[in-house]
Amino acid sequence: DAGVTQSPTHLIKTRGQQVTLRCSPKSGHDTVSWYQQALGQGPQFIFQYYEEEERQRGNFPDRFSGHQFPNYSSELNVNALLLGDSALYLCASSRTYRGTEAFFGQGTRLTVV
Amino acid sequence: AQSVAQPEDQVNVAEGNPLTVKCTYSVSGNPYLFWYVQYPNRGLQFLLKYITGDNLVKGSYGFEAEFNKSQTSFHLKKPSALVSDSALYFCAVRDRDFNKFYFGSGTKLNVKP
Numbered sequence: 210d211a212g213v214t215q216s217p218t219h220l221i222k223t224r225g226q227q228v229t230l231r232c233s234p235k236s237g238h239d240t241v242s243w244y245q246q247a248l249g250q251g252p253q254f255i256f257q258y259y260e261e262e263e264r265q266r267g268n269f270p271d272r273f274s275g276h277q278f279p280n281y282s283s284e285l286n287v288n289a290l291l292l293g294d295s296a297l298y299l300c301a302s303s304r305t306y307r308g309t310e311a312f313f314g315q316g317t318r319l320t321v322v
Numbered sequence: 323a324q325s326v327a328q329p330e331d332q333v334n335v336a337e338g339n340p341l342t343v344k345c346t347y348s349v350s351g352n353p354y355l356f357w358y359v360q361y362p363n364r365g366l367q368f369l370l371k372y373i374t375g376d377n378l379v380k381g382s383y384g385f386e387a388e389f390n391k392s393q394t395s396f397h398l399k400k401p402s403a404l405v406s407d408s409a410l411y412f413c414a415v416r417d418r419d420f421n422k423f424y425f426g427s428g429t430k431l432n433v434k435p
């Protein structure tokens with residue numbers, strides 16, 4: 210079982226650009242959540258996808274958007290990047306949106322310069 | 323609103339000594355509480371959870387946590403620390419209805435030989 214996999218592991222982008230991060234959930238999981246972890250802070254919930262729809266959203270601007278595909282994999286898109294978007298982006302998967310556990314990927318480190 | 327607080331940014335302990343990492347929570351209703359560990363440049367690894375039942379929860383790598391409803395605490399403990407336990411530890415509370423987590427700010431555990 211490969212667990213939750215994210216790509217790429219590291220990314221450097223210029224302010225104003227757009228970025229797409231990818232996540233494949235753990236086998237048997239159909240719910241994907243995205244978190245942003247700024248340096249020295251705990252992860253903050255961005256949004257959650259279940260059945261290809263955004264089910265829950267945290268306090269993040271519309272520049273942050275996502276998608277879930279029929280195979281349950283997911284993408285996180287961030288437009289008009291700001292320096293403050295630099296962070297570790299974590300994907301978590303669970304067995305349905307009511308699952309009690311979440312399994313996290315290793316994250317994508319995004320640096321905006 | 324649901325939240326957790328980790329009052330210590332850093333905990334230092336000698337190898338072989340017992341360790342405690344503190345967490346307090348604020349939720350409406352009964353809480354679902356979790357501990358995760360993060361090693362440098364890695365994602366989050368699940369340690370243990372409290373959903374219901376026995377107040378003493380045993381988890382991975384010899385860790386355990388004690389749920390105390392009257393003190394609204396969920397402290398992480400280990401009888402004998404190892405140098406390899408040095409990492410960043412996060413306490414989290416799960417939303418009652420959705421697989422969405424609210425994390426504390428994290429506590430850095432340093433175990434010295």
